[in-house]
Amino acid sequence: xxxxxxxxxxxxxxxxxxxxxxxxxRVTLDGEVIEVEARLLRPGVLSLVVAGRSYRAVRExxxxxGNGSEVAVLVAGxxxxxxxEDSRSLKARRAHSGGHDGPKVIKASMPGxxxxxxxxxxxxxxxxxxxxxxxxxxxxxxLKSPKAGTVVEMRVAPGxxxxxxxxxAVID
Amino acid sequence: MxxxxxxxxxxxxxxxxxxxxxxxxxSIATVAIYSEADRAALHVLExxxxxxxxxxxxxxxxxxxxxxxxIARRSGADxxxxxxxxxxxxxxxxxxxxxxxxxxIGPTSSSMRALGSKTKARQAADAAGMPRTPGSTQALASxxxxxxxxDEIHYPVMLKAAAGGGGKGMRAVSRREELKPAFEAAxxxxxxxxxxxxxxxxxxxxxxxxxxxxxxxxxxxxxIYLGExxxxxxxxxxxxxxxxxxxxxxPDLRRRMxxxxxxxxxxxxxxxxxxxxxxxxxxxxxxxxxxxxxxQVEHPVTELVTGLDLVHLQIRIxxxxxxxxxxxxxxxxxxxxxxxxxxxxxxxxxFPSPGRITRLLQPGGPGIREDSGIYEGWVVPMDYxxxxxxxxxxxPTRELAIARxxxxxxxxxxxxxxxxxxxxxxxLSDEGFRSxxxxxxxxxxxxxxxxxxxxxxxxxxxxxxxAVAAALFEALxxxxxxxVQPAASAWKSAGRREGLGEGLRG
Numbered sequence: 001x002x003x004x005x006x007x008x009x010x011x012x013x014x015x016x017x018x019x020x021x022x023x024x025x026r027v028t029l030d031g032e033v034i035e036v037e038a039r040l041l042r043p044g045v046l047s048l049v050v051a052g053r054s055y056r057a058v059r060e061x062x063x064x065x066g067n068g069s070e071v072a073v074l075v076a077g078x079x080x081x082x083x084x085e086d087s088r089s090l091k092a093r094r095a096h097s098g099g100h101d102g103p104k105v106i107k108a109s110m111p112g113x114x115x116x117x118x119x120x121x122x123x124x125x126x127x128x129x130x131x132x133x134x135x136x137x138x139x140x141x142x143l144k145s146p147k148a149g150t151v152v153e154m155r156v157a158p159g160x161x162x163x164x165x166x167x168x169a170v171i172d
Numbered sequence: 173m174x175x176x177x178x179x180x181x182x183x184x185x186x187x188x189x190x191x192x193x194x195x196x197x198x199s200i201a202t203v204a205i206y207s208e209a210d211r212a213a214l215h216v217l218e219x220x221x222x223x224x225x226x227x228x229x230x231x232x233x234x235x236x237x238x239x240x241x242x243i244a245r246r247s248g249a250d251x252x253x254x255x256x257x258x259x260x261x262x263x264x265x266x267x268x269x270x271x272x273x274x275x276x277i278g279p280t281s282s283s284m285r286a287l288g289s290k291t292k293a294r295q296a297a298d299a300a301g302m303p304r305t306p307g308s309t310q311a312l313a314s315x316x317x318x319x320x321x322x323d324e325i326h327y328p329v330m331l332k333a334a335a336g337g338g339g340k341g342m343r344a345v346s347r348r349e350e351l352k353p354a355f356e357a358a359x360x361x362x363x364x365x366x367x368x369x370x371x372x373x374x375x376x377x378x379x380x381x382x383x384x385x386x387x388x389x390x391x392x393x394x395x396i397y398l399g400e401x402x403x404x405x406x407x408x409x410x411x412x413x414x415x416x417x418x419x420x421x422x423p424d425l426r427r428r429m430x431x432x433x434x435x436x437x438x439x440x441x442x443x444x445x446x447x448x449x450x451x452x453x454x455x456x457x458x459x460x461x462x463x464x465x466x467x468q469v470e471h472p473v474t475e476l477v478t479g480l481d482l483v484h485l486q487i488r489i490x491x492x493x494x495x496x497x498x499x500x501x502x503x504x505x506x507x508x509x510x511x512x513x514x515x516x517x518x519x520x521x522x523f524p525s526p527g528r529i530t531r532l533l534q535p536g537g538p539g540i541r542e543d544s545g546i547y548e549g550w551v552v553p554m555d556y557x558x559x560x561x562x563x564x565x566x567x568p569t570r571e572l573a574i575a576r577x578x579x580x581x582x583x584x585x586x587x588x589x590x591x592x593x594x595x596x597x598x599x600l601s602d603e604g605f606r607s608x609x610x611x612x613x614x615x616x617x618x619x620x621x622x623x624x625x626x627x628x629x630x631x632x633x634x635x636x637x638x639a640v641a642a643a644l645f646e647a648l649x650x651x652x653x654x655x656v657q658p659a660a661s662a663w664k665s666a667g668r669r670e671g672l673g674e675g676l677r678g
Contacts, residue, residue: 001647007639014643027640034632038644044531044587046641050632057641060587061530065646073642074531074585077594080638084646110517110590111526112554136554137515137524161554164527 183255307374333362339409397430419608530588
């Protein structure tokens with residue numbers, strides 16, 4: 001089985017082949033061959049032995065990682081976000097991030113509640129100007145415009161509850 | 173002396189659970205209260221009885237003293253334990269409990285009033301002959317008065333809210349020109365946060381340590397101190413790591429600080445558990461800062477080095493028992509360090525990170541205590557403080573306690589939300605912390621310094637292992653949602669489909 005992963009912003013080609021005995025794999029990662037012995041302890045929790053070293057890897061949630069959406073694996077105290085690249089989503093995202101002049105979105109980095117909207121639709125904003133303030137756990141966070149432009153969409157209003165990754169506004 | 177049969181716990185999160193555990197151990201029934209956001213919270217699941225207060229906002233639930241007293245009466249509770257935060261230092265609530273004949277587990281409303289306001293506490297400190305920072309002992313009546321006090325004690329100075337806490341209504345002022353805007357800002361912030369715009373001025377101690385004394389007083393005039401806690405590792409005036417004993421406090425300083433704390437408590441007829449906070453300068457002079465008239469978040473480090481259970485003792489004192497230990501019985505052994513584990517993202521300005529805990533693996537083993545209020549699958553609500561748990565290590569020496577904490581942090585996995593677990597790894601590996609060179613500005617300096625240091629280990633990098641794990645997780649994922657079948661067989665068939673799964677479910 002072959003797949004492409006974007007992990008920590010780096011695109012990596014991985015091939016998995018079953019090894020001689022159950023749980024053994026021959027993994028080719030960007031041309032480098034790694035022998036791995038793996039046990040799925042329970043859904044989302046994997047024990048790996050790589051070159052005699054034992055690791056525990058935890059997949060952060062059960063959500064699928066296809067279509068370019070991001071999940072994360074936790075290894076040795078580190079958090080490694082990744083997405084599975086199919087050629088379509090990769091092409092689309094490359095096209096999207098190609099130019100700096102296209103519309104940019106402001107996304108909620110964390111779940112929270114909208115307390116203030118600082119710019120309304122049609123308003124001009126400068127780069128790094130505050131656009132939306134969200135609050136969670138008694139702390140407020142001002143989300144800033146990624147570029148100078150016009151607020152072409154304002155998707156939230158004070159009092160709305162938002163999830164991480166929700167698009168709050170679009171600037172063009 | 174009356175033994176309690178039922179205690180209402182007027183709190184949530186880890187501290188509610190901590191108190192429930194103590195009650196269980198003392199064969200006392202527990203009554204939990206909860207907001208609409210907390211129906212599935214651990215403190216509700218673990219209590220004997222549970223009552224709904226109201227909607228999620230604390231002002232409509234955990235701060236509704238009237239509703240809480242009603243529930244106490246209805247459930248037949250003898251006593252209320254307020255925990256920390258919420259109503260724990262609210263003298264009106266304590267007084268309402270007194271009026272209702274329900275024991276408030278803490279000091280009386282009158283000693284709470286005498287010590288709760290920082291200006292009154294400074295007056296009490298003077299009366300008890302206790303060193304304090306130079307400055308005013310009354311609210312500043314005007315900006316003109318602020319100027320004259322500041323000129324007298326010399327800049328830099330600190331403006332503080334009399335009713336304050338948690339860094340709110342607090343402003344450091346280094347020059348005369350800065351006083352006016354700082355005074356106005358502190359007043360308005362104090363009014364917004366505490367409903368009182370009283371502010372006072374004190375001399376700013378440079379690079380102080382924050383060291384506090386735990387004390388206990390019974391209702392028969394006995395009062396003891398249980399050593400100190402070093403709480404200098406702070407971010408935005410919030411404690412992040414606490415330990416006992418302090419690396420800089422020896423027997424003589426401990427005795428002098430402890431005796432001062434006991435004098436203050438006794439001068440106000442204080443009862444139950446309390447903490448006297450001090451600033452300590454680099455010449456080891458100590459200055460009274462304030463008194464906390466409740467159980468502290470960081471009480472476990474004192475429990476570990478003294479072998480005493482503070483919640484048990486709070487309950488026994490409230491039942492009217494005399495203190496079962498005298499000052500000579502208090503002996504400090506070993507070293508304890510606590511990390512406050514928060515749902516926040518150190519890589520994103522420490523912004524809070526509520527949400528579902530999708531994976532939870534908790535640490536254990538020798539010398540590890542985890543006081544937690546979370547479980548896998550629980551959704552951390554966005555309405556309250558982001559503290560998830562306290563990870564505490566105990567060992568014969570400070571060095572070993574640090575090693576134990578680092579080991580436990582490696583075992584601890586919290587997935588689905590961001591936490592500051594990785595941040596603790598950085599602090600505990602930092603030479604400044606390890607050698608005990610800490611003051612209240614330590615963490616800001618660490619954060620301003622260069623970012624994370626990744627171990628220069630040879631062999632397979634963690635990122636490579638993560639990539640391999642990610643690939644295996646994807647290869648072994650159940651078939652897409654179109655296939656309707658039980659999860660277990662989906663795993664198997666996905667494995668078969670790829671010819672990869674055999675042997676994995678070992």
